[in-house]
Amino acid sequence: MARHEDGTIHYSGSTGGWGSVRGIVEVFGREWATPAALETLSRQNKPGGFMCVSCAWTKPADPHTFEFCENGAKATLWELTTRRCTPEFFAQHSVTELKGWRDYDLEQQGRLTHPMRYDPATDHYVPCSWEEAFTAIGAELKALDPGSAVFYASGRASLETSYLYALFGRVYGHNNLPDSSNMCHETTSVGLKKVIGSPVGTCVHSDFDSCDAIFFFGQNTGSNSPRFLHPLQEAVKRGCRIVTFNPVREKGLESFINPQNPLEMLSGHATQISCQYHQVKAGGDIAALIGMCKHVLDEEDKRFAAERRHVIDVDFIAQHTTGFDEFIEKVRATSWDEIEAESGLTRAALIEAAEVYLGAERVIGVYGMGLTQHVHGSQSIGCLVNFLLLRGNIGREGTGVSPVRGHSNVQGQRTVGISEKPELVPLDWIADRYGFEPPREEGLNTVKACEKILSGEVKAFIGLGGNFVRAIPEREQMEAAWTKMRLTVQIATKLNRSHxxxxxVAYLLPCLGRTEEDEQATGPQAVTMEDSLSCIHGSIGRRTPASPDLLSEVAIVAGLAQATLPPNPRLKWAEWTADYGLIRDEIAAIYPEEFHDFNARMFTPGGFYRGNSARERVWKTKSGKADFTVPTQLSSIGVPDAPGRYRLITMRSNDQFNTTIYGYSDRLRGIEGTRDVLLINPREMERAGLHEGQRVALVSDAGDGVHRRVGGLKVLPFALPDGCLGGYYPECNALIPLWYHDQASKTPAAKGVPVRIEA
Known part of the structure; x- marks a missing residue:
């Protein structure tokens, strides 16, 4: 830990370098990983190897010697641990006892080895056979109204598993197929779809080789997608300028030492990534974008009047967009005083950033959940697209919008049918191919599923991976309501709190990990996933499974379906389990434009690109063009500021991935040994009468009368904007009301939670 002159803590080193190496070595030791893990890491994210279970950043056609980052290595070692969570462990510890354990300690028990049934009479999990589990779960599902069941999917399940899971749900009779996208990037799917006609980003890997500037909003590259730092470093070295907007100064976008460059490692010479770093107020991105657009339009007026030369792309705007006049009217009518107040940035700072935009021929906009997880996050995305459209920065090489996805296949699951929205799925084709009538009514997303669990209308929940109960808002109420369901089933590799x-009636079903050999009747199987740049990659595991009693996710989903559904000769669950290539044939039949020749192309180096209409300037919007939108407000925060009310930003450390906690070292923020912290700047500490090390609580200040509290937090001085606080996810989820979500997508607004400090 180091300190700035103002007393705030920080990490004095760069992202990458020896710190990353030490982080990997520490996890290697904690997990008691075998030497075979090194061979596995050498195959990670490479053609013919296995695809990382961590982030969804793309896998290049010409990989580095080590094509993994610190977080990716931790995820692999976490899966390859030699620790085992056996029936003997569950015999020794009751479920009530285990509820008192920390998340980290639960997962440190290692890989689950046997299917388990919860015995309420003894409050213990007890072993059962796979046949018993499938038969009992099938009987329970058959006894329920299908609309009262929820089939949740985390973002790591393969395309093959996801396709079968969605098919199972629809044949059973519902579209209740929420996934982890609902909790993180659903705002992208809704927001981008509305304005450019594509629910995903438009960039491909080569765009980062030719762009002149990159504008980042609310994305923590160093912790959440460190391999992205390689193309960013290369871009900076060739002259690309990177401008970052984030309330938190994240080390990955400040400086980087490439662990694969011996000279940089020996010399300690780091590359400065961002040429400008603007600590925008949480939820102030709309105002910051309006400010930059205001300067661009001012320069358009000046230069055209003086030189008869445009700085905006008038031909592109006329040919490809609608709503331009309404948007510029809004920009011109918005005062700089309003912009400065809502963004927390000065006019001079925003003009400095806008000058980078004006000086760049090709610009990419990159963002993460810091932009999307707000009540008006969809409007933030609209404003970022407005900013790019002004100079034609979508649909040309080296340009585009690029959301950085979190989980390894969260985008791909949506692509092959995991969706509660029936209009996004080719249901007519599915009906014709499999001889049944799919349900057409909209299903439950994460927030709606939670609402109906609270009301008692949901009777069954099947979780395909993930840690749903820990990841959702309103945790205390949700945990109380959860036990009133009739059936809960969790498919997992390690123990977590949701289990x-x-x-x-409850079952815990252990599955193979992606690093492990998946041997079926026709031989070893491969699976596929989609990265955040819309490329599809094949993946083959080689390691010996953690237990001979594990089944693959495909086999588990097929087993549940066979035990639940009436016979249908077109639903070939056993054949699909025996040969995953047959599942890929099914995907290609339903999605021929994107997945034709699926089996032949799945190991294309760098993945095969499934295409993006907006990249081709084909706008599948209602207007048939890219839409400029007019924001209704300058802040994306849902509850207005008030005296004593703060905006809490929930964050992940670089020693975790989603709800998985690898350890207690948030090295890149200078925080060691604890996650019970409240980050606040020294000015706010003084105003609130707090001192460093003091223990405080955060309480909800959403104005709905519900008492939500997280206590025992240690005050640490940290560089944040005034009015903003920082705390860890998922520990602070208990402070997020279930109703506090993006208006368009219902994504929980976890980056601007209204709270008060209780000393």
Whole structure:
């Protein structure tokens, strides 16, 4: 830990370098990983190897010697641990006892080895056979109204598993198929779809080789997608300028030492990544974008009057967009005083950033959940697209909008049918191919599923991976309501808290990991996933499974379907389990434009690109063009500021991935040994009468009368904007009301939670 002159803590080193190496070595030791893990890491993210279970950043056609980052290596070692969570462990510890354990300690018990049934009479998990589990779960599902069941999917399940899971749900009779996208990037799917006609980003890997500037909003590259730092470093070295907007100064976008460059490692010479770093107020991105657009339009007026030369792309705007006049009217009518107040940035700072934009021929806009997880996050995305459209920065090489996805296949699951929105799925084709009538009514997303669990209308929950109960808002109410369900089923590799909050009938079903050999009747199987740049990659595991009693996710989904559904000769669950290539044939039949020749192309180096209409300037919007939108407000925060009310930003450390906690070292923020912290700047500390090290609580200040509290937090001085606080996810999820979400997508607004400090 180091300190700035103002007393705030920080990490004095760069992202990457020896710190990353030490982080990997520490996890290697904690997990008691075998030497075979090194061979596995050498195959990670490479053609013919296995695809990382961590982030969804793309896998290049010409990989580095080590094509993994610190977080990716931790995820692999976490899966390859030699620790085992056996039936003997569950015999020794009741579920009630385990509820008192920390998340980290639960997962440190290692890989689950046997299917388990919860016995409420003894409050213990007890072993059962796979046949018993499938038969019992099938009987429970058959006894329920299908609309009362929820089939949730985390973002790591393969395309093959996801396709079968969605098919299972629809044949069973519902579209209740929420996934982890609902909790993170659903705002992208809704927001981008509305304005450019594509629910995903438009960039490909080569765009980062030719762009002149990159504008980042609310994305922590160093912790959440460190391999992205390689193309960013290369871009900076060739002259690309990177401008970052983020309330938190994240080390990955400040400086980087490439661990694969011996000279940089020996010399300690770091590359400065961002040429400008603007600590925008949480939720102030709309105002910051309006400010930059205002300067661009001012320069358009000046230069055209003086030189008869445009700085905006008038031909592109006329040919490809609608709503331009309404948008510029809004920009011109917005005062700099309003912009400065809502963004927390000065006019001079925003003009400095806008000058980079004006000086660049090709610009990419990159963003993460810091932009999207707000009540008006969809409007933030609209404003970023407005900013890019002004100079034609979508649909040309070296340009585009690029959301950085979190989980390894969260985008791909949507592509092959995991969606509660029936209009996004080719249901007519599915009906014709499989001889049944799919349900057409909209299903439950994450927030709606939670609402109906609270009301008692949802009776069954199947979780395909993930840690749903820990990841959602309103945790205390949700855990209490969860136990009133009839059936809960969790498919997982390791124990987590969601497995301890059970319905009347509960099963814990252990599955293979992606690094492990998946041997079926026709031989070893491969699976596929989609990265955040819309490329599809094949993946083959080689390691010996953690237990001979594990089944693959495909086999588990097929087993559940066979035990639940009436016979249908077109639904070839056993054949699909025996040969995953047959599942890929099914995907290609339903999605021929994107997945033709699927089996032949799945190991294309760098993945095969499934295409993007907006990249071709084909706008699949209602207007048939890219839409400029007019924001209704300058802040994306849902509850207005008030005396004593703060905006809490929930954050992940670089020693975790989603809800998985690898350790207690948030090295890149200078925080060691604890996650019970409240980050606040020294000015706010003084105003609130707090001192460093003091223990405080955060309480909800959403104005709905519900008491939500997280206590025992240690005050640490940290460089944040005034009015903003920082705390860790998922520990602070208990402070987020279930109703506090993006208006368009219902994504929980976890980056601007209204709270007060209780000393």
């Amino acid at each position: 301890l909050i059970n319905g009347e």
